[in-house]
Amino acid sequence: MDGALQVDKKMLMALAGAARLLSNPPGQIPPGALAGERVSRQQGRGLNFDSLRRYQPGDDVRLIDWQATARLRAPWIRMYNEERERPVFLIVDQRLDMFFATRGQTKSVAAAKIAALLAWRSWHDGDRIGSAVFSDTEYSLQKCRSPAKNLPAVLDDVLTYNQQLPERYPTETSASVSLSSVLQHASRLIPSGAWVALLSDFHDLDAGSEALLAALKRRCEISAFVILDDLHLTLPAQGNLAARYQGHEAAFSLSPGLKDEIQQSITVRLGQQKNRLTRLGIRVNHIVVAQDLIKQLQKGV
Known part of the structure; x- marks a missing residue:
């Protein structure tokens, strides 16, 4: 199995040690810290x-x-x-749009690894953990429970949905599950004061999603991990390219002018996406799949 295309259980289990290199989630009190040593960002009394x-x-x-x-x-x-414990809730996108990369690992693999790292971080901190992992056609929800009880279930969901992608990719199944619908179902399980980590490329971020995120932000802390491939920054100045998406194929010649247009278009889209999330009070972290995940998370978590 190619680790760039899908994860396996051994890979997710091996991330337990690396998770210790990550900081606590925003607002989390480090284990052993004295009261008053760190200003809490807990929503409510705490x-x-x-x-x-x-x-x-x-x-x-x-x-x-x-x-x-x-x-x-x-x-x-x-x-x-x-209060020294904060529930952690992971929302992990494993749809076909995430099964993409031009080099390194796919967005779906990067999201799966980050989810595992954050889950193991909760294990080390003793924080309750829950999750919503979803594909184009279904989703799995886990209520926040102690990491000893819930970590295996969370990792199994991530593993199952991630490993389905290579088999489903050729058929390009029509999507019936949206980011908005997952947020609607997951919000009912997320306790007030939780830290929510949302891992996706946010390709279908819409007004409905924003409204649900705004409501969730009023009672939780939210970090968005925008998983992206930096193709727009690595395009050659010229050459022949081919692309295929949802049954549509195209071949075209790349010129310096077209390269600049593509780069500007994607840069603007990412900027607008970040602004929409930031306006809601959500912490935004851009994660490039071809770069070291740990180093990127150390800067942003």
Whole structure:
């Protein structure tokens, strides 16, 4: 099997060590960190109830426990500990549009590897993990559970959907699953305060997707990993090229002028895509499939 076209279980398991090289997800408190050592970007309180104690002058009146106060006939306040765990939810695109590369590995392989790295990072941190992995015709959802219980299921879904692509590619199955539909189904399973990693080329990012992402962003932190092939930056100045997409084939002669047009068109599209996501408050990371994934993730996670 060619590792540039699809992943295998051994490959995903081998990424466990490399995941330690990644930073914690945005807002995550590093294991062993002291309270107050890092400013949390947790949505909401980010605290767990610990105990009750008598009210003292200067305490925040918003912390008064009115039921305990009424029962004990004296003011008592609720004490909290800082929440150190953040659920992680992975949304992984394994559609036919991702089965593409001009060199190195396909976008689908890069997305599968990144998903595995982030899943293993959750394992090391002890964070609950869930996922939505999808193809053109189906999807699989995993609720956020402890990594000990859920890591195998998440990796199996990534592996299954990734390995289907080489067999499905020649038939070019009509797409019935969109980014918007997956977001709609996955959002119901994503707990408030979670970190959501969305891995796709975002070729069908539309108004519906943006509305769902905006609603999700109000209660979660979201990072978009835009997986791309940098063909537009590596085109030769001239020559004969052939292309095939969804049953349509074309052959053309590449001139310096046409090369510049292609490069500008793709650069503008990527820029507009990034602006649309950034306006929603989503952190955007461009991942080039032919470059070192770990180094790119270290810059962006």
